[in-house]
Amino acid sequence: GAGVSQSPSNKVTEKGKDVELRCDPISGHTALYWYRQRLGQGLEFLIYFQGNSAPDKSGLPSDRFSAERTGESVSTLTIQRTQQEDSAVYLCASSSVYEQFFGPGTRLTVL
Amino acid sequence: AQRVTQPEKLLSVFKGAPVELKCNYSYSGSPELFWYVQYSRQRLQLLLRHISRESIKGFTADLNKGETSFHLKKPFAQEEDSAMYYCALHGGGYNKLIFGAGTRLAVHP
Numbered sequence: 001g002a003g004v005s006q007s008p009s010n011k012v013t014e015k016g017k018d019v020e021l022r023c024d025p026i027s028g029h030t031a032l033y034w035y036r037q038r039l040g041q042g043l044e045f046l047i048y049f050q051g052n053s054a055p056d057k058s059g060l061p062s063d064r065f066s067a068e069r070t071g072e073s074v075s076t077l078t079i080q081r082t083q084q085e086d087s088a089v090y091l092c093a094s095s096s097v098y099e100q101f102f103g104p105g106t107r108l109t110v111l
Numbered sequence: 112a113q114r115v116t117q118p119e120k121l122l123s124v125f126k127g128a129p130v131e132l133k134c135n136y137s138y139s140g141s142p143e144l145f146w147y148v149q150y151s152r153q154r155l156q157l158l159l160r161h162i163s164r165e166s167i168k169g170f171t172a173d174l175n176k177g178e179t180s181f182h183l184k185k186p187f188a189q190e191e192d193s194a195m196y197y198c199a200l201h202g203g204g205y206n207k208l209i210f211g212a213g214t215r216l217a218v219h220p
Binding site for chain 1: 143145147154155156157160195197201205207208209210211212213
């Protein structure tokens with residue numbers, strides 16, 4: 001079946017511009033996570049959605065970062081006024097019980 | 112506080128040597144522990160979970176509640192095992208999955 005998909009796969013933007021990243025989770029998965037992975041580094045948790053509960057935003061690095069999810073469907077991660085340090089791969093994952101299924105990531109490059 | 116610690120950023124071994132990737136956790140209840148793996152140019156994926164007590168690709172991991180550890184072991188490393196390995200903890204219910212910082216395993220010929 002279809003896995004987690006993310007779009008775009010690559011995004012190059014200029015410093016100061018806003019970007020929007022999309023995640024399509026596996027159908028029926030109630031949990032959705034966003035992570036950031038800098039080059040050669042580990043996973044950095046950003047935000048966690050679980051059903052209709054309030055999201056856990058404890059990992060968002062600044063108020064320039066926000067994310068939305070409507071019900072148990074797609075999610076968008078928005079980064080406003082991008083900075084060069086935002087350059088990274090942004091990963092999305094969804095899960096139903098315990099196993100997380102990861103998307104291919106969006107590689108964001110801020111010039 | 113819930114925490115997963117992987118003390119080694121990089122583990123470098125020769126082919127055929129034993130491998131042990133360390134993972135320690137901090138959790139007050141009875142967590143579920145997992146190992147995830149990310150091979151070059153591939154998605155992060157589940158390698159194994161402690162409840163299933165299975166061996167995947169020759170890897171095993173035993174949950175030691177006394178030492179709060181969940182080390183990943185393989186008796187004879189192969190070059191194709193080179194990857195990034197993440198230990199993860201889940202507290203059950205609607206708690207979020209918590210990852211360690213990851214250990215990069217490099218297996219040299």
